[in-house]
Amino acid sequence: MVYLRPKVAVLGLLGFSAGLPFVLVYSTLSVWLREADVSLATIGFFSWLTLVYSVKVFWAPVIDSLRLPLFGEIFGRRRSWLLAAQLMIAGGLVGIAGIDPAVSLVPAVLFGLMVAFGSATQDIVVDAYRIETASVDEQAALSAIYIFGYRLAMLVAGAGALYIAEFVSWPAAYLAMAACMAVGILTTLLIREPPADPHKPVHAATLSSSTGLVSWIRRAVIAPFTEFFNRNGTALALLVLALIMVYRLSDMTMGVMANPFYLDMGYTKAQIASVVKVFGFGMTMFGAFAGGALVVRYGQRTMLLCAAALVALTNLAFAGLSWHGEPALTALAVVVSADNFSGGLANVVFIAFLSGLTHRTYTATQYALFSSLMTSIGGFMGGFSGIMVDGFGYTTFFVYAAILGVPAMVLVVVLGRLSNVLTTTKGGSAPLGLP
Numbered sequence: 001m002v003y004l005r006p007k008v009a010v011l012g013l014l015g016f017s018a019g020l021p022f023v024l025v026y027s028t029l030s031v032w033l034r035e036a037d038v039s040l041a042t043i044g045f046f047s048w049l050t051l052v053y054s055v056k057v058f059w060a061p062v063i064d065s066l067r068l069p070l071f072g073e074i075f076g077r078r079r080s081w082l083l084a085a086q087l088m089i090a091g092g093l094v095g096i097a098g099i100d101p102a103v104s105l106v107p108a109v110l111f112g113l114m115v116a117f118g119s120a121t122q123d124i125v126v127d128a129y130r131i132e133t134a135s136v137d138e139q140a141a142l143s144a145i146y147i148f149g150y151r152l153a154m155l156v157a158g159a160g161a162l163y164i165a166e167f168v169s170w171p172a173a174y175l176a177m178a179a180c181m182a183v184g185i186l187t188t189l190l191i192r193e194p195p196a197d198p199h200k201p202v203h204a205a206t207l208s209s210s211t212g213l214v215s216w217i218r219r220a221v222i223a224p225f226t227e228f229f230n231r232n233g234t235a236l237a238l239l240v241l242a243l244i245m246v247y248r249l250s251d252m253t254m255g256v257m258a259n260p261f262y263l264d265m266g267y268t269k270a271q272i273a274s275v276v277k278v279f280g281f282g283m284t285m286f287g288a289f290a291g292g293a294l295v296v297r298y299g300q301r302t303m304l305l306c307a308a309a310l311v312a313l314t315n316l317a318f319a320g321l322s323w324h325g326e327p328a329l330t331a332l333a334v335v336v337s338a339d340n341f342s343g344g345l346a347n348v349v350f351i352a353f354l355s356g357l358t359h360r361t362y363t364a365t366q367y368a369l370f371s372s373l374m375t376s377i378g379g380f381m382g383g384f385s386g387i388m389v390d391g392f393g394y395t396t397f398f399v400y401a402a403i404l405g406v407p408a409m410v411l412v413v414v415l416g417r418l419s420n421v422l423t424t425t426k427g428g429s430a431p432l433g434l435p
Contacts, residue, residue, distance in 0.1 A: 008142055008145050009145070010187065010191055011126075011145050011146045011149065012145045012146065012149035012152075013149060013183060013184070013187040014082075014129070014130075014146070014187055014188075015126075015145065015147065015148065015149025015152075015153070016149040016150065016152055016156075016184065017126075017149075017153070017181065017183055017184025017185075017187065018119070018122055018123055018126050018146075018149075018150055018153070018184075019149065019150035019153030019154045019157070020089075020153040020156065020177060020180055020181065020184075021089045021092075021116070021119035021181075022050075022154075022157075023153070023154045023158050023161075024093065024096075024115065024157050024161065024174070025049050025050070025112045025115050025116050025119075026049070026050055026255070026256065027158060027255070027256070027258070028157055028158055028162065028259075029108070030043050030046065030260055031162065031165075031260075031263065031269065031272070032101060032165070033046065033101055033108075034259070034260045034263050035263075036101045036102035037102065038101060038102075039386070039390075040257075040260060040386035040387075040389050040390050041386040041387050041390060043256065043257075043260060044256060044257070044382065044383055044384060044386025044387060044389075045383050045386070046109075046112070047255075047256035047379060047382040048379065048380070048382075048383045049109070049112045049113060049116045050116065050252075050379040050382070051375075051376070051379045051380060052113065052116040052117050052119075052120050053116065053119070053120045053123065053371065053372065053375045054372045054373070054375045054376035054379050054380075055372060056124055056368050056371070057365070057368045057369045057373075060124050060368030060369070061221045061224070063081050063125060063128075064128065064224075064362065064363070064365045067080065068080040068081060068084060071083060071084060075188075075189075075193070076193030077193070078125055078128065078129050078193055078194055079188055079191065079193055081121065081124075082122060082126070082129070082184075082188045083185065083188045083189070085118045085119070085121040085122035085125065086118070086122060086181055086184045086185045086188060087118075087185070088114060088115075088117065088118030088121070089115050089118040089119055089181055090181040091118075091178075092111045092112070092114035092115035093115060093174050093175075093177050093178035093181070094174075094175065094178045095107070095110075095111035095114065096108065096111045096112065096115070096174045097170075097171040097173075097174035097175045097178065098171065099111065123368075123371065124367075124368045127363070127367040127368070127371065128194075128363040128367065129194055130142050130143075130146060131355060131363040131367065132194040132363055133194045143292070143348055143351040143355065144288055144289060144291075144292045144348055146351075147285075147288045147344065147347050147348055147351070148285060148288065151281055151284045151285060151288070152281070155277055155281040156177075157180075158273070158276070158277035159273035159274070159277030159278050160173075160176070161173040161174070161177055162269045162270070162272060162273040162277065163269075163270065163273050164176055165269060166268070166269040166270050166273070221365075223362065224359075224361075224362035224365040224366050225369070227359055227361070227362060227366075228357070228359070228369075231359070235418075236415075239415055240415065241373055242411055243408065243411040243412065243415060244354070244373045245373045245374070245376060246411065247304075247350060247374065247408045248346075248350075248375070248378050249377055249378045249381070249404045249407070249408065250308075250311050250312050250315060250402060250404045250408070251311050251315070251343060251346075251378075251401075252375065252378025252379060252381075252382055253378055253381050253382050253385060253400075253401045254315055254318065254382075254385065254397070254398060254401035256382045256385055256386075257385045257386065257389055257394070257397065258276075259272065260386075260389075261318070261322065261389075261394055262276065262332075264394075265321075265322075265327045266326075266327040267327050267329075267332065271329065271332075275329060275333050275336060276332070279336065279337070280336045280337070280339070280340040281340070283336070283337045283340035284340040284341070284343060284344035285344060286341060286344065287340065287341035287342060287343065287344025287345040287346075287348075288344035288345070288347060288348045289348075290341075290345060291303065291307070291345040291346075291347070291349050292352075294345075295348070295349055295352060300352065300353055301412065301415075301416040303345070304349055304412045305413065305416075306345075307342065307345045307346035307349050307350070308405055308409045308412060309405070310341075310342035310345065311342045311343065311346050311405055312402045312409075313342070314338045314343075315398050315399070315401040315402035315405070316398065316399065316402045317334075317335045317338055317339070318335060318339070318394075318398040318401075319394075319395050319398035319399045319402070320335075321335050322393070322394040350374075354370045354371065354374075355367070357370060358370075381404075385397065388400065
């Protein structure tokens, strides 16, 4: 069975290490800020920390082609970057544990930025490692187990941190999360370096001359992008990049306001942890494994469209919960079930889609480009979510977030039809994994 293979289990552990920091600077931190009487507008701006994930493509070529000094000689190219990123994340979480956001927000921003930068760097390496250690046929299984680990970490960083904050303190919660990074660090120390591409030279992290710098830029920075456009054609490539930019726009725009919404509705941290995080985790995994099976049955195009529609519809469910106005655990459980199922489904389908777009010679750089575009617009617009809630209320905001899911659905349909045309005129299989 594919899920019992060692390299699949490793991806689950690395997925845990990847999922932990994102929640702590994006979702859990917003609860702490809200309890510290930080305004919704300011909390919304804190979501701009996630824009670090959107610009990671700028340093991905360095990770893809250069080896860290000392660390690289001991652990290898991928593992050395991975270990450095994980140590940075743990250090940033310890730093957050030592601040009081009610007194000063500047340290929270700086340590949050440190965690986000380390997390984005870790994502670059893990994505490259996943693609380089398995065949194309194994990518769906690796994506599913990676998301399982990622979502398990989100449960720990969400529910676990909230429970600790409720019954102990917020500093204790973030110190505990820093300790949880030991999972990723130990995994990195124990795994093997993935096999290097014999056609891709690897250099130490020094460039001794201007000629060497120009040559490196051409090989490591320009070549991955030109390869993608040459392989797919300019028109199709641009449409794919547009789809990547808007696919998660709906859920990312509303995501940063979810926890403040629960608090403002009157739910306690323990209730949020139990219903939203623990129960929601089960629904997320149900959606993730369902997504893996449904892609095989119905194809990527159909499931990309269905997942985008479901994500938008769940935002309308949040609007209904907000309009109701009274805290009701049953209603919350129903809405959270739909939201997490659709989110798990969309994640598996989209990760498999993105993995199929990369060329093995440029795995880190190309996947970083795709994942950076995926979070760019959503991360930017999420920064204004608090202002919109203050001005129009939660109900209108959630309806607006749902409407933002329409462009993704339109682009999936357009790309599907274009793929049909290219398949008919050129022969062969549908381009870009859209059968």
